[in-house]
Amino acid sequence: MRAVISAAEMRAAEEAVFAAEPGVDLMGRAAAEVARIARVTSPPGPVLVVAGPGNNGGDGLFAAADLAADRPVVVWLAMERGHEDGLAAARAAGCAEVDALGALDGLADAALVIDAVTGLGSRPGLPDEVATFAAACEAAAVPVLAVDLPSGLDADSGRAHPSFRAHDTVTFATVKPCHVQAPAADRCGRVHVVDIGVDVPATSLRQAEESDVAAWWPAPHSASDKYSRGVVMVDTGSAQYQGAALLSVSGALHAGAGMVRYTGRVPSGLVLSRFPSVVMGEGRAQAMVLGSGWGDGEGSEGRVSAARLHGVPAVVDADALHALPAGRLDGWLLTPHAGELARMLGCTRAHVEAEPLVCVREVARHTGAAVLLKGATQYVAEPSGRVTVAVAGPGWTAQAGSGDVLAGICGSLLAAGLPAWRAGVVGASVQAITAARNPGPHPPDELARRVPATVAELLASVPQ
Numbered sequence: 001m002r003a004v005i006s007a008a009e010m011r012a013a014e015e016a017v018f019a020a021e022p023g024v025d026l027m028g029r030a031a032a033e034v035a036r037i038a039r040v041t042s043p044p045g046p047v048l049v050v051a052g053p054g055n056n057g058g059d060g061l062f063a064a065a066d067l068a069a070d071r072p073v074v075v076w077l078a079m080e081r082g083h084e085d086g087l088a089a090a091r092a093a094g095c096a097e098v099d100a101l102g103a104l105d106g107l108a109d110a111a112l113v114i115d116a117v118t119g120l121g122s123r124p125g126l127p128d129e130v131a132t133f134a135a136a137c138e139a140a141a142v143p144v145l146a147v148d149l150p151s152g153l154d155a156d157s158g159r160a161h162p163s164f165r166a167h168d169t170v171t172f173a174t175v176k177p178c179h180v181q182a183p184a185a186d187r188c189g190r191v192h193v194v195d196i197g198v199d200v201p202a203t204s205l206r207q208a209e210e211s212d213v214a215a216w217w218p219a220p221h222s223a224s225d226k227y228s229r230g231v232v233m234v235d236t237g238s239a240q241y242q243g244a245a246l247l248s249v250s251g252a253l254h255a256g257a258g259m260v261r262y263t264g265r266v267p268s269g270l271v272l273s274r275f276p277s278v279v280m281g282e283g284r285a286q287a288m289v290l291g292s293g294w295g296d297g298e299g300s301e302g303r304v305s306a307a308r309l310h311g312v313p314a315v316v317d318a319d320a321l322h323a324l325p326a327g328r329l330d331g332w333l334l335t336p337h338a339g340e341l342a343r344m345l346g347c348t349r350a351h352v353e354a355e356p357l358v359c360v361r362e363v364a365r366h367t368g369a370a371v372l373l374k375g376a377t378q379y380v381a382e383p384s385g386r387v388t389v390a391v392a393g394p395g396w397t398a399q400a401g402s403g404d405v406l407a408g409i410c411g412s413l414l415a416a417g418l419p420a421w422r423a424g425v426v427g428a429s430v431q432a433i434t435a436a437r438n439p440g441p442h443p444p445d446e447l448a449r450r451v452p453a454t455v456a457e458l459l460a461s462v463p464q
């Protein structure tokens with residue numbers, strides 16, 4: 001798990017290091033890491049460093065000096081001024097200097113561009129000449145390594161702004177919001193977090209990693225039986241949306257439910273013909289899955305209220321989200337996408353997309369449930385206000401039916417005893433990891449069938 005910290009929190013953490021150890025060379029450490037990552041991520045060949053006027057530019061200039069030991073390095077001071085000591089070091093190491101036109105010309109030979117224009121001090125957007133250069137890098141498909149963050153983004157948000165599009169980003173101590181929240185995160189490429197000796201503060205925003213998913217996965221042991229592994233009672237689908245029932249049952253079974261009971265309105269023959277292990281009708285269960293594919297049918301409120309009487313936690317998806325009973329839903333997991341969350345809050349989808357953290361926290365606080373906001377970035381909020389971002393995956397899962405499968409996966413994890421927030425994080429992450437490991441346009445039921453292989457690989461990676 002990584003803490004996601006703001007620019008102000010990072011600056012405060014750096015100040016604490018300077019206070020404890022006056023004269024410490026944090027920039028030297030940062031630049032050495034930038035040069036190291038440049039060497040491992042790019043082919044040999046000339047490097048073009050675009051440096052801004054502040055400390056981000058300083059990182060880039062000291063990295064330029066380091067790289068000049070084994071390859072040609074050219075520097076463009078994109079805003080005329082440059083970090084004084086960094087510039088002196090780059091000059092002493094033999095780096096050549098170019099102007100804006102020279103930088104554009106240099107793209108033809110460059111094996112790598114290092115974007116060190118702005119970092120934590122970045123105001124959104126780029127000056128015209130730099131924007132032209134950033135667009136030329138994209139057009140020429142030259143690899144870009146961003147120092148701290150792609151210049152032009154706002155460190156503290158996921159919003160898109162005119163910026164560099166990096167293949168790799170080197171950031172210090174831990175990630176910032178722009179590295180984990182789409183669409184900004186899409187511009188960061190692979191994010192390398194490097195240690196420069198700055199302690200990371202605890203925060204209420206975190207990002208889950210594959211190792212967390214592996215550590216939290218509820219693997220069975222020799223004494224496990226179907227009840228201890230967890231029974232999921234699934235009430236999903238309708239005459240209109242029969243497939244939703246199959247998809248959520250598939251999600252639950254492929255995530256390892258001890259048993260799935262189906263209590264929805266889709267004919268039992270259809271469910272059993274696809275999944276013969278499913279038991280039809282109510283009975284003992286440790287968790288429920290409600291709402292996927294119900295449609296706008298009558299009686300949703302009654303069905304959710306009746307589910308509550310079972311006294312076990314539920315995953316509430318799709319149409320059931322608009323039929324929540326009054327009172328707190330402690331231990332439950334709500335799984336809205338942005339449109340559904342907007343309807344729950346009585347605001348617009350655009351507002352949810354602009355302020356996802358505010359919105360997801362609000363519904364968690366209000367209902368007492370954990371809330372998984374689905375989308376390009378998947379956020380799980382707890383009533384306390386803590387938010388965990390799930391492992392990110394490719395856009396292939398943005399298709400009808402993915403949410404139904406995910407509800408089933410989360411139901412299985414809830415039944416296995418995971419707290420609701422963790423079931424949401426692990427469920428969303430395992431689906432994303434599966435999609436990343438099986439690139440291409442797979443239908444959601446096909447991806448569900450590939451979840452077991454992902455789980456096996458993740459568990460094999462856990463040290464014994």
Ligand SMILES: NC(=O)C1=CN([C@@H]2O[C@H](COP(=O)(O)OP(=O)(O)OC[C@H]3O[C@@H](n4cnc5c(N)ncnc54)[C@H](O)[C@@H]3O)[C@@H](O)[C@H]2O)[C@@H](O)CC1
Pocket residue numbers: 014026027028030031052053054055056057059079117118119120121122123124125126127147148152172196
């Ligand atoms: N504080 C420290 O000790 C460390 C800082 N480090 C580096 O320092 C960076 C932060 O440095 P700074 O605080 O100097 O800030 P930046 O270097 O990110 O940017 C500040 C400068 O850029 C200009 N600027 C910002 N946005 C602009 C825009 N859109 N158009 C035109 N000009 C713009 C500002 O006017 C200012 O002159 C970090 O991102 C990191 O790369 C690292 O060296 C690690 C240690």
Ligand SMILES: [K+]
Pocket residue numbers: 056115116117118119146147148149150151
């Ligand atoms: K940068």
